[in-house]
Amino acid sequence: MKIKGNITIYMCFIVCVTYAQVDSTATSKNVPLRIGDSIIDGRIISTQNKIPAELDSLEIKNLQDLTEAKELDQKWLGELYSNSLYDTIYKSVSELTYEPIDYPELTTDTLKARLERLNARTPFNIEYNPSLESVIRRFLKQRRSSVERLMGLSHFYFPMFEQEFDNYNIPLEMKYLAIVESALKPRARSRVGATGLWQFMFATGREYKLDVSSYVDERSDPIRSTTAAAQYLSRLYKIFGDWDLALAAYNSGPGNVNKAIRRSGGYKNYWNIRSNLPRETAGYVPSFLAIMYIFEYAEEHGFKPERPAFQYIETDTVHVKQMISLDHVSEVTGVNIEELQFLNPSYKLDIIPKVEGKTYALRLPREAIGVFTSNEDKVYAFAQAEFNKREKPLPQLFNQDSKIRYRVKSGDYLGKIARRYGVRVSQIKHWNGLRSNNLKIGQRLTIYPRNPVATPPPKTTKKPTETKGRITYKVKEGDSLWSVAQKFSGVSVENLKDWNDISGSNLKIGMTLIVSK
Numbered sequence: 001m002k003i004k005g006n007i008t009i010y011m012c013f014i015v016c017v018t019y020a021q022v023d024s025t026a027t028s029k030n031v032p033l034r035i036g037d038s039i040i041d042g043r044i045i046s047t048q049n050k051i052p053a054e055l056d057s058l059e060i061k062n063l064q065d066l067t068e069a070k071e072l073d074q075k076w077l078g079e080l081y082s083n084s085l086y087d088t089i090y091k092s093v094s095e096l097t098y099e100p101i102d103y104p105e106l107t108t109d110t111l112k113a114r115l116e117r118l119n120a121r122t123p124f125n126i127e128y129n130p131s132l133e134s135v136i137r138r139f140l141k142q143r144r145s146s147v148e149r150l151m152g153l154s155h156f157y158f159p160m161f162e163q164e165f166d167n168y169n170i171p172l173e174m175k176y177l178a179i180v181e182s183a184l185k186p187r188a189r190s191r192v193g194a195t196g197l198w199q200f201m202f203a204t205g206r207e208y209k210l211d212v213s214s215y216v217d218e219r220s221d222p223i224r225s226t227t228a229a230a231q232y233l234s235r236l237y238k239i240f241g242d243w244d245l246a247l248a249a250y251n252s253g254p255g256n257v258n259k260a261i262r263r264s265g266g267y268k269n270y271w272n273i274r275s276n277l278p279r280e281t282a283g284y285v286p287s288f289l290a291i292m293y294i295f296e297y298a299e300e301h302g303f304k305p306e307r308p309a310f311q312y313i314e315t316d317t318v319h320v321k322q323m324i325s326l327d328h329v330s331e332v333t334g335v336n337i338e339e340l341q342f343l344n345p346s347y348k349l350d351i352i353p354k355v356e357g358k359t360y361a362l363r364l365p366r367e368a369i370g371v372f373t374s375n376e377d378k379v380y381a382f383a384q385a386e387f388n389k390r391e392k393p394l395p396q397l398f399n400q401d402s403k404i405r406y407r408v409k410s411g412d413y414l415g416k417i418a419r420r421y422g423v424r425v426s427q428i429k430h431w432n433g434l435r436s437n438n439l440k441i442g443q444r445l446t447i448y449p450r451n452p453v454a455t456p457p458p459k460t461t462k463k464p465t466e467t468k469g470r471i472t473y474k475v476k477e478g479d480s481l482w483s484v485a486q487k488f489s490g491v492s493v494e495n496l497k498d499w500n501d502i503s504g505s506n507l508k509i510g511m512t513l514i515v516s517k
Helices: 002-028 057-062 067-081 084-094 108-120 130-142 144-167 172-182 202-207 222-240 243-252 254-263 270-276 284-296 326-333 337-343 366-374 376-388 414-421 425-432 481-486 493-500
Strands: 038-040 043-045 315-319 361-365 404-407 444-447 472-474 512-514
Touching: 108 130, 108 284, 130 144, 130 284, 144 172, 144 222, 144 284, 172 222, 172 243, 172 284, 202 222, 222 243, 222 254, 243 254, 243 270, 243 284, 254 270, 254 481, 315 366, 326 337, 326 361, 326 366, 326 376, 337 361, 361 366, 366 376, 404 414, 414 425, 414 444, 425 444, 481 493, 493 512
Parallel strands: none
Antiparallel strands: 038 043, 315 361, 404 444, 472 512
């Protein structure tokens, strides 16, 4: 109370002194002092004559969003770009085990009945077995939050998958394969370089006409890559006549499936050959079937997926007529850059190039399409002006047909190799799926040199390959790396390349190949 009293006395003193200073001025002019008036040099400045302040025109750029809604948007956009889902699914498949899982919410009898109904309406072999039960229970018990997030993403991607699969007479349930492959991440990249929703390797992507350059990677384009996946799956089905085996071949290659069929004594049922498949492929089809079951019976298991901010049907595309960046598009349309990146994942540098003979599309929310197309001339003029202001020139467009295979030597490190070929360290890591800067002597790196002509020519002298104590094979007319690999159990094309120091795919008749470790 004492403190409060002192403060009150002090404030009273300040007010009294202030009034005393202006008393003579105020009373002599009979000007009453009002609340809000200012006193400058003993004179009262009245609020009645104040000039109203003009609104700062820049304030229009600082309008505030609703905080709660903004936080929800950020959570959603974070899910779109997080790799945690991809890592989780990849680990689940590659390290899958089949021991019994306690999950009383799903009884064996109930599961058997549901699988029977699912089996009747799909072309896949979804008959009950304890291994499949173990995988389904494991996902329901341990991956529930991951699966709910995947269900949210599926609302955007599944409609485009179904449309493309219908065009190629592929079972629509094949859409679940993208979850096992990439966890619906269009920019997902495996440790061996497989990229996109459908995880195409570079060579397979080019075989199915997926363009890869310094600006564009169509393996990450949702529609183009899905078309390629449909074509590849259709081709595999023609070979095996069975969708389960086509799935296994999609993951490990037709050669490994054929080997598994041979080793199992000619069985062509996936479950009979599974023990002879590579470990990852052995868990691949069960994971696919488990995901299919969970999505088809999501309501029965109480899943509540978060829906995306917009649906696929709420977007549209426009063909670009001039080089433009997603930043420019965001500036003129008001669409968040994160949403533009999500809708256009195939543009590696967030720049859409203009290349003679090629057509590139920009996908936008429908409400932004009108703004863009109605003001195209202004938009492109703005983009050109912004490009002209750049301090650093844009990366030169180069097609990735010009790739080389570099073998790491003693004393090499990423910075040294990057300088030699005129590229960045981050690019070498991206091209090769490297997560650290560590290299091993003998390791092969894929590099797309900025100026291939300037690359020092390889030495013509080559050390002879040591063949002592190893099994060898002499190349005959009509042989290829793939056909040779098929002749020997457990041997892949990459094995042959590594063991024989081969960088390309050409073989010469009469050359001797090492075909064993």
